[in-house]
Amino acid sequence: xxxxxxxxxxxxxxxxxxxxxxxxxxxxxxxxxxxxxxxxxxxxxxxxxxxxxxxxxxxxxxxxxxxxxxxxxxxxxxxxxxxxxxxxxxxxxxxxxxxxxxxxxxxxxxxxxxxxxxxxxxxxxxxxxxxxxxxxxxxxxxxxxxxxxxxxxxxxxxxxxxxxxxxxxxxxxxxxxxxxxxxxxxxxxxxxxxxxxxxxxxxxxxxxxxxxxxxxxxxxxxxxxxxxxxxxxxxxxxxxxxxxxxxxxxxxxxxxxxxxxxxxxxxxxxxxxxxxxxxxxxxxxxxxxxxxxxxxxxxxxxxxxxxxxxxxxxxxxxxxxxxxxxxxxxxxxxxxxxxxxxxxxxxxxxxxxxxxxxxxxxxxxxxxxxxxxxxxxxxxxxxxxxxxxxxxxxxxxxxxxxxxxxxxxxxxxxxxxxxxxxxxxxxxxxxxxxx
Numbered sequence: 437x438x439x440x441x442x443x444x445x446x447x448x449x450x451x452x453x454x455x456x457x458x459x460x461x462x463x464x465x466x467x468x469x470x471x472x473x474x475x476x477x478x479x480x481x482x483x484x485x486x487x488x489x490x491x492x493x494x495x496x497x498x499x500x501x502x503x504x505x506x507x508x509x510x511x512x513x514x515x516x517x518x519x520x521x522x523x524x525x526x527x528x529x530x531x532x533x534x535x536x537x538x539x540x541x542x543x544x545x546x547x548x549x550x551x552x553x554x555x556x557x558x559x560x561x562x563x564x565x566x567x568x569x570x571x572x573x574x575x576x577x578x579x580x581x582x583x584x585x586x587x588x589x590x591x592x593x594x595x596x597x598x599x600x601x602x603x604x605x606x607x608x609x610x611x612x613x614x615x616x617x618x619x620x621x622x623x624x625x626x627x628x629x630x631x632x633x634x635x636x637x638x639x640x641x642x643x644x645x646x647x648x649x650x651x652x653x654x655x656x657x658x659x660x661x662x663x664x665x666x667x668x669x670x671x672x673x674x675x676x677x678x679x680x681x682x683x684x685x686x687x688x689x690x691x692x693x694x695x696x697x698x699x700x701x702x703x704x705x706x707x708x709x710x711x712x713x714x715x716x717x718x719x720x721x722x723x724x725x726x727x728x729x730x731x732x733x734x735x736x737x738x739x740x741x742x743x744x745x746x747x748x749x750x751x752x753x754x755x756x757x758x759x760x761x762x763x764x765x766x767x768x769x770x771x772x773x774x775x776x777x778x779x780x781x782x783x784x785x786x787x788x789x790x791x792x793x794x795x796x797x798x799x800x801x802x803x804x805x806x807x808x809x810x811x812x813x814x815x816x817x818x819x820x821x822x823x824x825x826x827x828x829x830x831x832x833x834x835x836x837x838x839x840x841x842x843x844x845x846x847x848x849x850x851x852x853x854x855x856x857x858x859x860x861x862x863x864x865x866x867x868x869x870x871x
Contacts, residue, residue: 472499472500472507473847474486474487474490474499475487475499475509475511475744475745475769475771475773475774476744476745476847476848476849477846477847478773478844478851480844481707481711481739481740482787483744483771483773483774483777487511487771487773487774487777488774488777488787490509490511490774491511491512491771491774491775491777491778495510495511495512495514495515495758496508496509496512496515496757496758496759496760497509497510497511497760498760499769505765505766505767506763506766506767507766507767507769508757508760508762508766508767508769509769509770509771509774510757510768510769510771510775511771511774511775512758512774512775512778512780513775513776513778513780513781513798513800514780514781515757515758515775516746516770516771516772516774516775516800516804517775517800517804517805518758519749519757519770520746520770520800520803520804520805520807520808521804521805521806522749522805523552523553523805523806524752525751525752525753525755525757525762526749526750526751526752526768527552527749527750527752528549528550528551528552528556528747528748528750528807529550529551529552529750530550530748530750548560548563548688548689548692548807548810549692549695549747549807550747553806556806556807559681559685559688559689560806560810562673562677562681562689563669563689563810564810566669566672567810567811567813567814569813572813572814572817575611575615575814575817576817576821578611578614579611579817579818579821580821580825582606582607582610582611583607583821583822583825584825586602586603586606586607586610587825587826587829587830589602590602590603590860591829591830594860594861595859595860595861596836596857596858596859596860597857597858597860598855598856598857598858599705599706599709599856599857599858600702600706600852600853600854600855600856601855603705603822603826604702604703604705604706604709604856605627605698605702607701607702607705607818607822608697608698608701608702608705608818609623609626609627609698609702611697611818612693612694612697612698613626614668615668615669615693615697616657616668616669616670616690616693616694617657617661617666617667617668617669617670617671617672618657618668619666622653625653626653626694650691650694651688651691654687654690654691654694655683655684655687657670657687657690658670658674658683658687659683661674662674662683669690669693670690673686673689674686693811696809696810696811697814697815699850699852700742700743700815700850701815701818701819702852703740703742703851703852703853704736704737704740704742704815704819705818705819705822705823706852706853706856707736707740707742707851707852707853708733708736708819708823709823709826709833709856709858710835710839710842710853710856711736711739711740711789712732712736712823713834713835713858714789718732718791719823719826719827719831719833720827721791722823722824722827723827723828723831728791729820729823729824730820731791731792731793731794731796732791733816733819733820733823734796734797734799734816735789735790735791735793735796736789736819737796737799737801737802737816737819738776738782738793738796738798738799739776739788739789740801740851741772741773741776741799741800741801742801742850742851742852743772743801743803743849743850744771744772744773744848744849744850744851745769745770745771745772745773745849746769746770746772746803746807747807748767748768748769749767749768749769749770750766750767750768751763751764751765751766751768752764770800772800772801772803773851775800776799776800776801781795781798782795782796782798783795802815830858830860830861832859832860832861832862833858833859833860834858834859834862835856835857835858835859836857836858836859837857842854842855842856843855
């Protein structure tokens, strides 16, 4: 009892420092209170049971009341789709809560996820042409080469390799670096900027501090390419739009592509491999059954939903949301992982991975509405190519450690596993075990 009181008192003292001088500033918080952590917690690969219980009884649920701000979590599938597509009642502008002046573009935090129309509409139009099916089809050979090169290196390193470090992070990183046009000499620094962007264990200081570092790096890349546009997305937009788009906006767009295409795909590749390894029939179907990988990838996206919550929404005015009284300024968080386990949509076994599920494509892993991930199809292409090549190259792939020894990321917006040691070949694995 005393320990609980002291922990709460210390937490309140730390949090109170972020509310002085003009209200709440998330970027100054040294910790996020445990009362808001439930949608980001898991037990292994599954959301905590509390999230499912809330979804069944109160799909729009008041999670906490902090510093005069109500925080709601939406976990039902229908309710989530409604909020995600509702631009009339909700804004994405988080700047008033991170110490920025919304009237100064130079203080914008960049990216599409925190942008409202008309800016969002204008900026998204710059990206959409780069992610059409025709443009993406041109990337298929590059994706296959990246995947196979990484498998070659992993095989050479064997008989045991780490799917996370040796494959899952490398594939999307190399693709996004190529797509954006990041030069070789800048890539080591670029690589290190991803995982910290979603880690909430260090509070707002860690979360927004790493975001600031990433943006500054991309602003540098944009400034360099102003003088000498490269072959990637950044150079293409500079050549096409010139001074019509400034460095902050273009850097923010590049940051959004980086965020949406690196850490998320890496987590999906690693966790997806873990799920598939639980039953050898999964990889067998990918190897031998035409079209199976498409259905399996969508079911993995639904089951894992590694982006656990959508970008926050802020109520523009008082209104009622499925019977709950939402006040102007309230923060509404949509639990994508909760919505993708909704039994009313995905069936009574929605908590399970079922690789032949026919309704998996209704998932919200890429969001919904105007802010749905612009690179969704590119992510699918990566996952299909990677899992197919993995299944073909290593038919005897198996975990090299008991699953209960794996360590997962705690309290992160994008869920993931730290390492995933695997045996690449049965004979090598047997020899190693015997040795």
